[in-house]
Amino acid sequence: MLKTIPIEQFGKRDFDGLCAFLEACREEARRDGHGKIASISLAVGHIDPLAVLESIYEESQLHFYWENPARGIAVAGAEAVEVCTSSGPDRFRDIRVFSDAVLEHCIAVGEIGEPFSGPHFFSAFTFAEGEDEDGSGHFPPARVFLPRWQVSRCLGRYTAVANVPVSPDADIVPLAERVWAAHGKFQRFDYPQAALPVASGSDPAGRLRRTEVGGPDRFEQSVEDALSRIRAGRYDKIVLSRAIDVLSELPLNPLDSLNRLRNEYASCYAFSVSSGDGQSFIGATPERLIGVEEGALHTEALAGSAPRGRNAREDAAFARALLESGKNAHEHQVVVDSIVRRLEAVGAQPEVAHRRELLQLSNVQHLRSPISARVPKGVHLLDILASLHPTPAVGGTPREAAIADIRGFEPFARGLFTGAIGWFNAQGWGEFVVAIRSALIDGKSARVFAGSGIVEGSDPQREKQETDLKLAAVLDRLA
Numbered sequence: 001m002l003k004t005i006p007i008e009q010f011g012k013r014d015f016d017g018l019c020a021f022l023e024a025c026r027e028e029a030r031r032d033g034h035g036k037i038a039s040i041s042l043a044v045g046h047i048d049p050l051a052v053l054e055s056i057y058e059e060s061q062l063h064f065y066w067e068n069p070a071r072g073i074a075v076a077g078a079e080a081v082e083v084c085t086s087s088g089p090d091r092f093r094d095i096r097v098f099s100d101a102v103l104e105h106c107i108a109v110g111e112i113g114e115p116f117s118g119p120h121f122f123s124a125f126t127f128a129e130g131e132d133e134d135g136s137g138h139f140p141p142a143r144v145f146l147p148r149w150q151v152s153r154c155l156g157r158y159t160a161v162a163n164v165p166v167s168p169d170a171d172i173v174p175l176a177e178r179v180w181a182a183h184g185k186f187q188r189f190d191y192p193q194a195a196l197p198v199a200s201g202s203d204p205a206g207r208l209r210r211t212e213v214g215g216p217d218r219f220e221q222s223v224e225d226a227l228s229r230i231r232a233g234r235y236d237k238i239v240l241s242r243a244i245d246v247l248s249e250l251p252l253n254p255l256d257s258l259n260r261l262r263n264e265y266a267s268c269y270a271f272s273v274s275s276g277d278g279q280s281f282i283g284a285t286p287e288r289l290i291g292v293e294e295g296a297l298h299t300e301a302l303a304g305s306a307p308r309g310r311n312a313r314e315d316a317a318f319a320r321a322l323l324e325s326g327k328n329a330h331e332h333q334v335v336v337d338s339i340v341r342r343l344e345a346v347g348a349q350p351e352v353a354h355r356r357e358l359l360q361l362s363n364v365q366h367l368r369s370p371i372s373a374r375v376p377k378g379v380h381l382l383d384i385l386a387s388l389h390p391t392p393a394v395g396g397t398p399r400e401a402a403i404a405d406i407r408g409f410e411p412f413a414r415g416l417f418t419g420a421i422g423w424f425n426a427q428g429w430g431e432f433v434v435a436i437r438s439a440l441i442d443g444k445s446a447r448v449f450a451g452s453g454i455v456e457g458s459d460p461q462r463e464k465q466e467t468d469l470k471l472a473a474v475l476d477r478l479a
Contacts, residue, residue: 064122077147092386115154214411241451254280283438304328
């Protein structure tokens with residue numbers, strides 16, 4: 001349970017008041033024999049969280065970035081003061097136990113009524129639950145961290161948070177000086193020129209060399225094999241993916257690529273998760289997996305795709321064909337039914353929108369069905385996430401059979417691709433997205449991912465064309 005203290009209890013909102021608060025945290029740490037986290041929130045002037053993250057970016061530090069430009073929401077965090085990793089079927093539970101334990105020793109002060117004030121946990125879960133699922137060990141099956149610094153934008157309001165470890169023998173003045181200086185910096189942030197080398201432009205000279213993982217015909221053959229298993233009754237749907245390896249002449253700047261993605265796909269969720277070892281996983285996904293606020297739960301089924309047209313008539317024709325397609329309707333309903341069953345399994349009573357919507361992005365359009373419910377008493381966002389992830393939109397149904405076959409069909413480990421990336425706070429509010437339309441960037445190399453749902457009636461060539469569109473969304477904005 002998060003403890004909050006009014007800052008006025010320590011006098012004025014000045015350096016002496018900050019020292020008095022930190023001294024109170026130290027005294028409590030001495031009484032308990034356990035260190036504390038002082039979480040200090042401050043409303044600040046205009047700030048761009050991605051620009052701040054670019055300015056303080058360090059390959060050796062964990063960072064997290066999450067934004068939905070259309071909703072005017074963005075948050076960035078860097079430098080872990082508390083971190084936990086886990087794997088296996090209990091990974092979601094382990095993360096919740098860890099975060100609860102951190103909050104037991106966290107004391108919040110400042111303008112805690114502001115959006116994104118107080119301690120927030122940033123987390124990423126891979127598609128599969130086993131160890132080393134990305135083939136490199138850079139991203140464990142589950143990781144969560146509490147950042148030292150956090151900045152956010154929410155509907156024109158800007159907040160900076162410092163999470164400061166306070167040990168029983170802490171030297172208070174240096175701690176206070178660091179927090180005071182940081183908050184002063186965030187009050188009016190100056191954006192220095194990025195120090196990272198950047199491969200910029202639209203690659204006119206062909207600096208990016210692209211190679212299909214597994215060879216150019218592997219995906220179509222996998223679709224054929226999957227269709228045989230669908231006809232044999234092994235599953236109704238399976239999602240198969242492709243990966244393109246990219247090699248650049250110059251180091252790729254992940255946050256620069258992310259900036260292009262967020263500007264191009266303003267209706268999507270832009271994200272970046274670092275490994276703390278030089279790698280970043282970035283993307284712009286149209287799919288929200290779960291959002292919880294004030295007891296209300298929102299999710300959606302997003303399945304069934306069509307291209308965008310070159311003009312209004314062609315675009316409308318593609319949209320109508322998608323809405324009337326039996327194959328896409330079946331693929332979509334499979335996802336809806338699975339989400340409903342899994343929400344009911346945790347005690348929720350989901351309501352599905354009566355009509356499917358069109359979600360139209362710049363290069364592709366999808367069928368979308370919003371789903372809402374009340375969060376059952378005693379159920380945490382992570383409990384629901386554990387039940388939902390992975391949905392049939394990225395795995396298949398029945399889930400167990402589809403996931404068991406995916407690794408045989410795909411010549412690569414997915415890692416965070418089709419995983420769950422998001423944040424949650426002390427109140428149990430939070431939001432996670434499905435990590436699609438994404439890339440793993442590592443120095444001069446990158447791996448770009450895209451997938452497609454396979455059901456009865458799928459055509460291998462058309463499925464490959466669909467993944468071409470999805471891959472291009474990221475490939476064309478790497479450099």
